[in-house]
Amino acid sequence: MSSKVVGILGGGQLGRMLAASASLLNIQVIVLDVGVDAPAKQIIASSSHIDGSFRDKDKIVELASKVDVLTVEIEHVDVEALEAVQRSHPNVAIHPSPSTIRLIQDKFHQKEHLSSVGCPLGPFQAVDGTPEAIAHAAKELGLPLMLKSRTMAYDGRGNYVLRSTDSQSVAAAIHFLGSGSRDLYAEKWVPFVKELAVMVVRGIDGTVSSYPAVETVHRASICHLVWAPFRLSSIDQDPALPTKAERVAREAVEKAFQGAGVFGVEMFLLNDGEILVNEIAPRPHNSGHYTIEACESSQYDNHLRSILGLPLGSTRIKVGAAGMLNVLGSSNDTSKSFASSSSLFFSDDSLVDKLTHIALSTPGASPHLYGKAQSRKGRKMGHITIVGTSDAEVRERMTPLLTCIAEFEGDSQSAQPSSFNPSHLLGYSHPHPLITIIMGSDSDLPTLLPATQILTKYFPSIPFEVTLVSAHRTPIRLVNFAKSAAARGIQVIIAGAGGAAHLPGMVASLTGLPVVGVPVDSKSVSGGGGGGLGGVDAMWSILQMPRGIPVATVAINNSTNAALLAVRIISAGQPHLATQMEDYLQRLGEEVETKVDVMGKVGWAKYGK
């Protein structure tokens, strides 16, 4: 039995998942929250749990007297009580440190502090809760203007987007944010192209590591979706963005805060590649739920390890890709329900129920329900993590869940349209490809079409894209394309080229991905520059790469084999994909067997006539 006891201020879903990690190591946990049935208390049997508020000084001291380490699952705790515990219970470690929690609690102070240590931030300023002050801030920072409560703002509470400075709009803002709202500040609207998040973990010895950067999608300021890892959506984005996001997050934590534990760093990615820090939470974070199923150690494992002074766990992602959907309460009115109410047995909320059922039918999906006593519109009731071998597979698996939400809301916009049905995409590029097929000229397209056809026909689960990249006419596009490929999630590049055929080799010199080269007989295509060499010119250009930079060369014009090679590459070590290739090989054999039969029956003299 462990001799160290961990006390958690707060018994919600984060505390629950932290307790689950603790039970793996047989570490005793005591939870302070109101009620005997808080989510975290349900899954860790203890007569020592404390019924009371994590803002109650006396209860915090009572908890401190029972534990060796204090931590929080919510930052809205009584900091003065924690500071008093620091003095009265010098042997009780508190992580994150009370000074960090104090800083975090006032979002304006947090921003000032982050700014003072050099974190990249958008413009912001304090503002009184008067119409005049708000109008003044809007004039300085522009519209729309983000108005935020300095304290107690989370999950959409305390955030207001001001779109006009007419008196009615300003009055509405003041009303929403609370009448006595001197406690405000304003942020210049950040025209982000994506929101990113990185979980950072710091050990007691100061060691800092980070999980992969993820993309977060918010609706009404509440986390809706997380896609891991973050992928570039265009070849024009800086391929170093994912590592840059991790570095910005690590540096923010290192410079700005003290103490051990995990930190959720939310960021904005701007159009020009700049990354701004938005907010930091000194605890496990919604954007890190996916780590339970997708990483070698979860954020909860690592929070516990760090506050207990144990070695930090690996933050490596162990699956190809992951997605996380928050399951929010749909309504306070439980009479609003789906027709199929017969299947309701996980919660009293029909949407929560429906999503859980869909998740149970979705391969790779892990539903988490938090055991909250009552559903409420917008309340976090659970989440669903989906893992898969590729971004495309994760999105395909997520689609029925998003469709369900869209149907419930009567809003077809909120479902992602990128279903994986290949007939949707026939002749067009998949938005999340594993294979990219490029050629130097559109005159090469007929030679490369067989690659697309064999992929579509026999390997519909492997998504691909097709585009033009010319080594000699678009050299900068070539560099951008090759440099960004891996960060876009591409796993194999097929490059077709005729004549001097520099494309495959130049691409290979700019990426660490495997490149398959298809020598094109330029004479065989209209407008080709070949001189009747039958593609041998391109073949030698692609094949005889110098030592250090390999290109996988296939036969002249044989894009079919290039596609099949790409499938073999993607399938290697993935039993469920390898089966597809074995089936294909068997079919090839059966075709010949059929011909054997026919030749035997009709005789070779009449065969084929």
Next chain:
Amino acid sequence: MSSKVVGILGGGQLGRMLAASASLLNIQVIVLDVGVDAPAKQIIASSSHIDGSFRDKDKIVELASKVDVLTVEIEHVDVEALEAVQRSHPNVAIHPSPSTIRLIQDKFHQKEHLSSVGCPLGPFQAVDGTPEAIAHAAKELGLPLMLKSRTMAYDGRGNYVLRSTDSQSVAAAIHFLGSGSRDLYAEKWVPFVKELAVMVVRGIDGTVSSYPAVETVHRASICHLVWAPFRLSSIDQDPALPTKAERVAREAVEKAFQGAGVFGVEMFLLNDGEILVNEIAPRPHNSGHYTIEACESSQYDNHLRSILGLPLGSTRIKVGAAGMLNVLGSSNDTSKSFASSSSLFFSDDSLVDKLTHIALSTPGASPHLYGKAQSRKGRKMGHITIVGTSDAEVRERMTPLLTCIAEFEGDSQSAQPSSFNPSHLLGYSHPHPLITIIMGSDSDLPTLLPATQILTKYFPSIPFEVTLVSAHRTPIRLVNFAKSAAARGIQVIIAGAGGAAHLPGMVASLTGLPVVGVPVDSKSVSGGGGGGLGGVDAMWSILQMPRGIPVATVAINNSTNAALLAVRIISAGQPHLATQMEDYLQRLGEEVETKVDVMGKVGWAKYGK
């Protein structure tokens, strides 16, 4: 809140992990076991848990009155009580069915039943517990003879290996198995080459699916290690063995037992490829612990889903490979401890403690401690699951744990020697390779050595093997080699050949793995059959493969690029490996930059002189 309540007979580690899965779905669980602090009770707070034995009729009825579904985590329950519940509580579902549990409890009846439905089994027979009967059985079945108690035999209890029929040996067997041991049976010793296990899951609707076959390693009849997935250890083994093991296991469950739930099927693999069923447990099983971290849904998730009539979860393995080490109590005498006793705080058992600490420092390792009140020699106190991208990585990560056990026991044999340190293996094949390098003749070796050198120097974490396979001189070896490659865990095949150079293409026609072909200039090597064509003969033979069977061809004699291509293939989609290739590319560039400097400084006229 779920309206269905699950009752578990038994509150040990299997019940604990089942309860953890239940809490994810917010499903209420009530546990029947002795004590208020049984492992399963610790992690599911409930005032309804029952303090009593799972063999106590009244307690079982009490549990039945509180739940909708009854299940077991141990098969040694009171079956008559369950049958009575079937009659008295028709609305309470019982999975596995009492008839299945009854069959399983008596191992001799289990064997008779499995035999009657056509399962492949080794010879066995009932035997009285008398010296005469045992001697008779030994005469019929041969020595060594496996003597087993028909009931209550597990984790080594009730199993005895009789090696001689002298009266002293027979008396020792009778003594070990209990004095009143009429309840025996004998099994012919099975000369297995490996022990395998498959977790099978059956839904209420009869749907059956299976997890990948795994290799299990026992010590003193107790599960010691699990390696997932099961890999062939030689090219002479049937490549269909992994799927055959799954099929044998599924068929055994389908034919022999009723009811929903997961079933652990233990099997023997014989030298000739035959697979015999050893035992079946109708519940989550030690050989399936790895599924928690390594599969899309765990065996515990799936047991719950199946007994509740929910859709079954995906059994796909989501990592490259996994290993599981049981953490057994080391001693009843807690004074026997390691020197570093300062770090002991997880348990009162110093070996358990030490292993837990090593696991915390091992990337990809997830320690599970069961919260058992007291350690005892051989008692299952916890387990450690290790995931990784390859068999080699998992074994490398496991090595410090096995070394620790060996040191504790003063037995260097029990540690696996296959450390991943490449200097161990310089010039020799790794036992768990990802890349295989083959050539038609040893005269090709000098041409292929650069491939081995670049792998060893720059990519030491990617294990490889080197061997000879000749298309024309060892055609059967070629077939066996290619067919078994994927099932041995190989991900890329590099094949070098000169002259007619059939090797790469023929290998590619027999496997779904990517094959990289290196055309060898046969004239350049002694004994080569080339006719002064400079390797162009081999190049065309490898390059111009027919549509359907691709070979990735590299430049003539350029085995360096073949190795680099193999690394690119293995690294695609694995960020931690891709970094190695990017570093290599950068180093190539830096070498040229250095030369730029030198040429600028000394002038081109004197450069290199």
